[in-house]
Amino acid sequence: MSRAVKQPVLVIEDTASLRLVYRTILTAAGHPVEVAGSAAEGLAMFRASTVRTVLLDLVLPDREGLHLMRDMLAIRPGTQVIVLTAHGSVGKAVEAMRAGAHEFLVKPVEEARLLAALANASPALAPRPAVATRTADPPPASAPSGSFVGSSEAMARIQGKIASVARSMATVFITGESGTGKELAALAVHGASARANGPFIALNCGAIPQDLLESEVFGHMKGSFTGAISDKPGAAQAADGGTLFLDEICEMAPALQTKLLRFLQTSTIVPVGATKPRKVNVRIVCATNRDPMDAVRRGHFREDLFYRLYVVPIHMPPLRERADDVIEIAETALARFAAEEGRSFDGLSPEVLTLFRRLPWPGNVRQLLNVIRNVVVLHPGGLVTPGMLPENLFAQDEPRPLPPPLPAPSGQITLSDDLLGRPLAQIERIVIEAVLARHGGSVPKAARTLELSPSTLYRKLEGWGVKG
């Protein structure tokens, strides 16, 4: 057991025997320890000391642990608060993480897990292996390099969220449709974090056969299975000191989810065929284009693993909800791809701009980039006109069929007669149907008349059971 001096810890726990237990474990591991039995006592001791690591029970007799934590962080920002909670109160722990807690532990706390959490809370003191400044797979070649492109309010919120969560160790869970930039967001989180000089390792859980995924994540020993001709470190070990990005996390098989949960709880990995666990220091970012709560409800994803991962959610908006970002991205990509191909284009024609603004872009940014690259590769240059665009793009711009009309109480519907006395939702539908009929079923034209975005109108029609 190491006797090196480690960071002082303040333990705030109202149950006397548990205070003693934590003090015993932490002292044996070399941490100077102070203990407090109430929120008031804990706050007083915090003020009177310079301690920067706190172990805090969220349920205290005199005050909510969450409120106490906020006070401590206001007094000394950067304090690493590790919160303790019971299994059924993980939601409270997640709330604490969002409020600035460094980590949460579920009672009863195992000794190894407690010490691992403290080691992660003290990067300056805990020993770290030498870290190679490298990343694994480079970002997709079709994506604009560097940061996000787009000045919409939706993306400004995303960038702000990334900036605020990057500095903590909290697990980030990114959701969003396919092609919305989830991996770029993960890279941005890594790049803005204190781990930016460490490795960024990306693993697509949906692209790797499940029987090989454990080996890919945790590594394997030579001879552990047919084809294991040498020891191989897994992604978790390769990401030591940096960030591990698990894409399509909901595709992970249940057996491996159990092992991932254990890894998250103990910060140790056991490669396939190994007998000894190895400690790693990794920040997890994960992503899915599914609804993770739905996966939990259907039994495809462990609830306890979900709560462990879903600490800081970031939802990447679809391109159709990003206002004029579609134009910014298209123009940026056009310039970049043209430079790569040694060609010169004069921008996008007004017809193309109008079309791009009204298309739903089900493939989001990835689809848009593919369209632009298609244009650049197949044409020598000049102004980009609709004729240069892939033909299948226009299929998405076809007028949608009208929704079935609401049954009228008597005779033909007239706006003035049928608006009175109806719920607002019905009035809205009547008006939208009438405007659509006036424009021959054209959603983009109806949207302009109603001063709605086409995406809003598409969503309403889908909600009424009309397929796009």
Next chain:
Amino acid sequence: MSDLPAEPPPHDATGLAEWDGLWDRSALRRLLGMAGPEAANEILHHLRADLHSACEGLSAALDSRDGAGLHRAAHVLIALCGTVGATALCRLAERLHQMVDGIATAPDEALPHASALIRGVATLCAALLDEPGAP
């Protein structure tokens, strides 16, 4: 050594056989070994006191079907039972904790869990008296 609370009254040790084999004493013994003899005595003393106190809280809450009271007591017992290696009791406390989460009046299905937990904790307290390091 800190001021110790009064030693709780001895619990009825009947029913110990019911839990025999369901308590992994190695976790507690490792902890007591780490603490040293003097601190070990203090830990055991406070463990029994805290278990007894939580048990009393559980009984009072059970009598009045006080959901919040059951929730508080179960919260403490999850950590205490888990820490000493009484995994079965820890899980029972977790189930009870979830059943009464946010509920003012305990539902019928929670009552047998609370009763079983009280019996189990009483047996655990009696068993702790036999631990090396106990005064």
